[in-house]
Amino acid sequence: MSDAQETHSLLTWYDHHARDLPWRVSPSDRAVGVIPDPYQVWLSEVMLQQTTVAAVKEYFLKFVRLWPTVSDLAAATEEDVMKAWAGLGYYSRARNLKKCAEVVASEHEGQFPSTEAELLKLPGIGPYTAAAIAAIAFDQRAAVVDGNVERVLSRYFEITEQLPAAKVPIKAEMARLTPSDRPGDFAQAVMDIGATICTPKRPACALCPWMNNCKARQSGTAETLPRKAPKKTKPTRYGFAYVLRHPKNGAVLLQRRPPKGLLGGMSEVPGTEWSESRLEKQNFENAPAVRPWRKTPGIVRHTFTHFHLDVEVLVAEATDDFVPGPGQWWSAQNEIDEEALPTVMKKIISNAFEFS
Template sequence: MLEWYDAHARVLPWRVPPGSGEAADPYRIWMSEIMLQQTTVVTVKAYFERFTARWPTVADLAAAEDAEVMGEWAGLGYYARARNLLKCARVVVADHGGSFPNTEAELLTLPGIGPYTAAAVASIAFDQPAPVMDGNIERVMARLFAVEAPLPGSKPVLKAHATRLTPAERPGDHAQALMDLGATICTPRSPACGICPLMAACFARAQGIAADLPRKAPKKVKPTRLGYVYVARRADGALLLETRPEKGLLGGMLAFPTSEWSDAPEEAPPFEADWRDTGVEVRHTFTHFHLRLTLRQTEAPMDLAPERGEFVPEALFKPSSLPTLMRKAYDLSETDHDPA
């Protein structure tokens, strides 16, 4: 695997090329791993480069304004990651002198770092022999050892196989080699077994079942929740926005006011007004449910002092600072507000 990795490693903005002699930057490895959770490499690249250009060190990030970080994160989803990113950076600076701990156990004590991220940072940044288990490596292990038990129940077995294979020499490169193998050759569909460096050792290939693994337990049907989203504009173009509570979905993000999200929500406008039914529905899917928000609009008086949120002047408003759900609401309201 290491020989194959030396010749075929992907070029990624957070990665130190094999054989370069450079030391990996724990900050950049940690940042990339947090961003890559539930997100593709293609999507993460641009976000990673913007974040590290704006906040090149963990101390820079720790000193950043929450709203600025959340704004840069908009579009990456799973916003609890962004909140934990800031919490973790501040703990590293305040409690660890600005240096990430170098062991898996110590990394696990930091906010937002779970078993996968701790193993990845310990392995890749500090060359510790911690087995890293992402989706690519799980797939490689399932095929290499022909593990037919479905995920997620088979995770402990797959990790046990990966642990036995993790070498004492260059464990970080070994982990990245397996990630690259899964991303480029041992792909979910139509794996390129004929050019795989593990071809001769792969039990699933020998049995002709590589493309069928890993098996997965049937997915549960996602429920649908309903609600209302309220877009209020003043005559000068200012929009009513509020910061959502820290806990919960879209926590700490800038958003249009909404009702509760439930099976039978009640209207909950941010102020009394003639809220127009636009006939538009904002649709979005979260990890565990689908969401459909009925869009309501109104033009607010210039002298209104709202009980919820505040009016953001048009010149200061950046649609890119909104989470994806709210950007959808904004785009749909713009279409309804100005058909031209």
């Protein structure tokens, strides 16, 4: 079967089986002239980086409700953006999201550029995101390669090199297959095949429109592809967290993390630095107040991209005359969920509430 025939068969499949996603214009709507909103395409693609569709849906809907246009997002405070993003992880994405919105609003009159080259100049937009926006929002012929596309094409062409080296031939094949007509739908079709049929384990090959010519299916190697280098063992870091409660209303003392670095700009409870060696003794130098601190049972464990974190949680009640330090504030129990707290801090506070 020729490339054109394979492309046609996949687009025909997509026309009948495309996933219903809140940021996507369906094939039937596109056929009658409905145009994707570049802002929503960009927003969804940034959110979907290293995050599942299921986790992103509610965040996407919240963002477009709060900030319907890129100019609205540009005008928002960074604190509000971080609060809305809290829990989604990889927080540098949120900071870059705000920066990118500001550039689009101030330098491009609120309109995203339509080409990969111009999109790549924007903060936080890399090769994948630039290709996805160009293809999906602007119908530009661009090779869009995410994890799903890597899996589908590595199997279809039986590309046996390990990732990341395999990215080069995979992208070359995607560039060759991508049609000039409906390139965005084609990219989304390959993604949908990977998400719903060509899954990592037990792919449903009998349902795939590319079944007959899939080399990995023919050789029985589908579940072994794409091949990846062995994962490195993640180290563990250790720290203490201090959850100080207000003596009258139980509010929690919070502070802002430095603007740069891991979890930059997010809210946190006071605590120690995260050390690569276990802290055997606690001297309370980093505690926000001199109090009789009580350690809660167990350890709060959280896993980041490159390391595990084990945190011991200590709880105390402030004195009536305690005054929060610079950059600190009290957050009422019914307002905690609205703070820009990363997941690890939510775990710590939950642990403190459970045992205090």
